[in-house]
Amino acid sequence: MGTYDPTPKQRFTFGLWTVGNVGRDPFGAPVREPLSPVEIVHLLADVGAYGVNFHDNDLVPIDAAPAERDKIVADFKQALADTGLVVPMATTNLFFDPAFKDGAFTSNDPHVRAYALQKTIRSIDLGVELGAKLYVFWGGREGTETDSSKNPLDAGKRFRDALNFLCDYVRDQGYNLKFALEAKPNEPRSDIYLPTTGAMLGFIATLDYPDMVGVNPEVAHEHMAGLNFMHAVAQAWDAGKLFHIDLNDQKFGRYDQDFRFGAEMIKQAFFLVKFLEDVGYGGMKHFDAHAYRTDGPEGVKAFARGCMRTYLILKEKAAQFNADADIQALLKDITADDGSYSWLNGGYSAEKAQKLRAESFDRHALASRDLLYEKLDQLTVELLLGVR
Numbered sequence: 001m002g003t004y005d006p007t008p009k010q011r012f013t014f015g016l017w018t019v020g021n022v023g024r025d026p027f028g029a030p031v032r033e034p035l036s037p038v039e040i041v042h043l044l045a046d047v048g049a050y051g052v053n054f055h056d057n058d059l060v061p062i063d064a065a066p067a068e069r070d071k072i073v074a075d076f077k078q079a080l081a082d083t084g085l086v087v088p089m090a091t092t093n094l095f096f097d098p099a100f101k102d103g104a105f106t107s108n109d110p111h112v113r114a115y116a117l118q119k120t121i122r123s124i125d126l127g128v129e130l131g132a133k134l135y136v137f138w139g140g141r142e143g144t145e146t147d148s149s150k151n152p153l154d155a156g157k158r159f160r161d162a163l164n165f166l167c168d169y170v171r172d173q174g175y176n177l178k179f180a181l182e183a184k185p186n187e188p189r190s191d192i193y194l195p196t197t198g199a200m201l202g203f204i205a206t207l208d209y210p211d212m213v214g215v216n217p218e219v220a221h222e223h224m225a226g227l228n229f230m231h232a233v234a235q236a237w238d239a240g241k242l243f244h245i246d247l248n249d250q251k252f253g254r255y256d257q258d259f260r261f262g263a264e265m266i267k268q269a270f271f272l273v274k275f276l277e278d279v280g281y282g283g284m285k286h287f288d289a290h291a292y293r294t295d296g297p298e299g300v301k302a303f304a305r306g307c308m309r310t311y312l313i314l315k316e317k318a319a320q321f322n323a324d325a326d327i328q329a330l331l332k333d334i335t336a337d338d339g340s341y342s343w344l345n346g347g348y349s350a351e352k353a354q355k356l357r358a359e360s361f362d363r364h365a366l367a368s369r370d371l372l373y374e375k376l377d378q379l380t381v382e383l384l385l386g387v388r
Helices: 037-047 066-083 110-129 152-173 197-204 219-224 229-238 266-279 297-323 325-334 350-358 363-368 373-384
Strands: 012-015 051-055 089-091 134-138 178-182 213-215 285-287
Touching (some): 012 297, 110 152, 152 197, 178 197, 197 229, 219 266, 297 325, 297 373
Parallel strands (some): 012 051, 051 089, 089 134
């Protein structure tokens, strides 16, 4: 067995809002005392994290005076310097303040849309000041409760115009910064625009600078829609758009639970980690989750360590899967290719189409082949349960 104690070299990150979550929910008051950004930085350093990410108002209160803002940022920088933690990603809170009750970039009110742009520009400046190379957009209020309130084509245009404006701003400032869009189907709005990673990928192609923009898929958000998260990640990777990833866990079809990574759907988590490791994903592994409301300060540390340890355990399991003789023999048989149709490689030609027309296939023989997926899946389960 290997060691599962995380270290900064593994590039695990958390947001200020994750370990800083005070356990408030729609039905209950906070159960934990709030931690300052400096305290959170030191907590994350203690548990072996690489970096810390933030919304603008996680760090600086929305109504902070300039002198207060400068003091908070200076103290945060000192904590980063003292611990060696970095800020790889930043984002803007465009969902909490009542001004954004009907959206930010897609609001019907042009004054709100302008304020959202101003707030984001200032937040981008702060993120770059603290070293961020990636900027995430989660449109938590960009949606509707009633479709009588907004034209979705108008809303899409407004969102596109905002991102194009912000891309131009980043280019004009000479910032080394890329954007990542985060999808979610619902909550807090009844329906959120661009609800899945696939929808975001389609939207990115319509932007003025699509090369600057990728996605930040989140486990819980795809599971809320009942989708296979690893498939969404694979699509993003194939498109060259997996700029960042949010790891947590979530039961299908529930509200946004943000459980510790691997806490619920361990097989799904395994295949996700295996995919990331197999393709050589080198970006941040960000945990957008929070501790159970039942736990105090020690539980928060256990939560953070647990997210990272589970990833490392599943990374080891993925290596075992790739080295398991029985599993690999099955896969070799399942994917066997005798080269009979290698002439189809390299794409279409008129000659290939003509040759294909003339081919004779025994569809009954094709249908009768036993693929042994039951055995393969059982071996995978036994590996995860530690009996292989």
